[in-house]
Amino acid sequence: PVVNEADEKAVGNVLRSGKWFYDKGVVRFQDAWAKMNGAKYCTATTSGTSALYTSLAALGVGPGDEVILPPYTFVATLSVVMLHYALPIFVDSDIETFLMDPKKIEPAISDRTAAILPVHIGGSPCDMDSILAVAKKHKLPVVEDACQAHLGQWKGRNVGSWGDTGCFSFQVTKNLPIGEGGGILTDNTEYYDRLYSYHNFGYAS
Numbered sequence: 001p002v003v004n005e006a007d008e009k010a011v012g013n014v015l016r017s018g019k020w021f022y023d024k025g026v027v028r029f030q031d032a033w034a035k036m037n038g039a040k041y042c043t044a045t046t047s048g049t050s051a052l053y054t055s056l057a058a059l060g061v062g063p064g065d066e067v068i069l070p071p072y073t074f075v076a077t078l079s080v081v082m083l084h085y086a087l088p089i090f091v092d093s094d095i096e097t098f099l100m101d102p103k104k105i106e107p108a109i110s111d112r113t114a115a116i117l118p119v120h121i122g123g124s125p126c127d128m129d130s131i132l133a134v135a136k137k138h139k140l141p142v143v144e145d146a147c148q149a150h151l152g153q154w155k156g157r158n159v160g161s162w163g164d165t166g167c168f169s170f171q172v173t174k175n176l177p178i179g180e181g182g183g184i185l186t187d188n189t190e191y192y193d194r195l196y197s198y199h200n201f202g203y204a205s
Helices: 005-017 024-036 048-058 075-083 128-137 189-199
Strands: 041-045 066-069 087-090 113-116 143-145 165-169 182-186
Touching: 005 024, 024 041, 024 182, 041 048, 041 189, 048 075, 048 143, 048 165, 048 182, 048 189, 066 075, 075 087, 113 128, 182 189
Parallel strands: 066 087, 066 113, 143 165
Antiparallel strands: 041 182, 165 182
16 A cells, blocks of 8 residues: 555544544545535445445345345455345346346346345446346336446446445455545435434434
8 A cells, every 4th residue: 555644644633633433534535425426425434345234224125135136246245135134136147247137137036126236346337227227117226336346437427326326445455445444325315314324323414
């Protein structure tokens, strides 16, 4: 990691402020990340895993539900589903892109399906037009796992801004690292309120 004087000063300012939780730097980051990606809101989280977990919670995913996701992803995409006591339903990858194959989503949908969770793995964007068309037909929310796709685009629009929520990781190995942390984008005010409340001990935004 490259650490310069500006980084040291920023950390020092936070330490000296005495406010180590949700200080003005976090608020500025949220506003800037939302604007940069063309979204209304951003909620900062402790990690990309936390972003995914919080998104599913805000959507009400729970025991007995099913969440559709691809098998080619980081383990966190799977583990957050199981942490909500829901059942992961794998949809195989498109052999040309290695991303979720939209043509295989509909056959995997059941009356227990609660969400679709496409993954923009390795910076490559999923076919969001086709995925959202299936989701709209079956009235299902879409949670984008964009933890490896910062500023990646599908048809000129940033990934993470297409679904009901879009999740990011800023962990040190990512292409946009800040050491640790995550974020959730959404345009839905109700979801934003739920996201903030869920990740902040029930407090309102």
